[in-house]
Amino acid sequence: MSNWSWEVFAEAFPIVLEGLGITLGLTIACYLFALIFGFFWTFLRRIPFKPINWIVTWVMEFIRSTPPLVQLFFIYYAWPMVPVVGVTLDPFTSAILGLGIHFSTYIGEVYRSGIDGVDKGQWEAAKSLNFSTKQKWTKIILPQAIPPTIPMLGNYLIIMFKEVPLASTIGVAGILHMANSYGAQYWTYLEPLTIVAILFLIMSYPSAILINKLEKKMNRRFDKKEALNSSKGATA
Amino acid sequence: MKGLTITITVLLGSAFFGYLFAFIAGLCRLSSNIFLRKFTGFYVEVFRGTSLIVQLFWLYYAIPMLFGIELGSNWWAGVIAIALNYGAYMSEIVRGSILAVAKGQTEAATALNMSRFQRMRLVIFPQAVRMMLPEFGNYLIQMLKATSLVSLIGMTDILYYGDIIRSSNLSQAPTVYILVLFFYFILALPLIFLTRKLEGISKKGVAN
Incomplete structure (x- = not known):
């Protein structure tokens, strides 16, 4: 000693x-981004068209099984060089995008497990009550699917908090x-x-x-x- | 892409030590010795509570300063950091699986006059291990992702070479990083299939 x-x-x-303020701010920003983007994955996977389903599954698998650090580097260093769509992003935004997208694939799975956990009778009930698709999701399915996943979502907040220091490598x-x-x-x-x-x-x-x-x-x-x-x- | 060997050796090293630490810590937490239990509990909480990148830097920069010992090389620093971190996570799985083996099994083993050690080795452990398998597969993929961090302590892994090529030719950045991502994905693919297979094995022949 x-x-x-x-x-x-x-x-x-x-x-x-x-x-500390930046670390916490970045954690919350990434988390919100992942929470919203997670829905995107969940609904993409629900499209009942086999090829799309297959592609989405493998894209998710790809994002999940490659290191977030490399994804971060890709967004920060390589994205500006990509023709047509490339724009230069500041480190903070790149970190939100990189970590947010990485974890949104996990969060998407959490949502999916929540939706799968909703009893089949509830879907049938929504149909028999002549609910529109929007009503079905916002009034019946999601209110039952999300609360049981809250502990899991909380866990991901802690996991993300621990991954946020990766952003220091690109200068956040x-x-x-x-x-x-x-x-x-x-x-x-x-x-x-x-x-x-x-x-x-x-x-x-x-x-x-x-x-x-x-x-x-x-x-x-x-x-x-x-x-x-x-x-x-x-x-x- | 010479970095491939480094990435693979770091993965194998940290997987080996990670599982080792997981079993040791998981069994220690179930021990009747309160000192041992508290000590491993402390280890698990510390390594689960801080982030891997911080632990890596801490092992690499701080340990030599604090105790004046060198860990040998940055290979060891990387492997030990990843192994300690994931060992802590996986020890919880070991503990949970052993606790999840039905209590009747312990009682049956006692009734058959088995010693404590026999009970654990012949009855509880084989059943617990099969419950651990799918999670262990998942953590193997996590460890593969974690190996990318060792480039930050100067190891010449895939990402490190990717960075070097990028810095020599900036316009190649997209190709380089996509290539790096695909390398990791190709490494991860067998692990993904392995995990699925392990899930099948652990489900086979088990009621409900």
């Missing part, structure tokens, strides 16, 4: 903390970037990087506990409903 210096720690702390000035530049300047990586690790731990651990609690609560709620249903079936 000979090289640990509290003075450096105290000096680096406010500098690293400056990046989050906490990791601040720590690295401090380290490069004074040649002491130890303290600033430790601060970053501690900050992550402080924020992600309580939220993980919170999500856990939420999950248990949700499970209880939905189990109860199911138990009620089955007991009804038994007596009838």
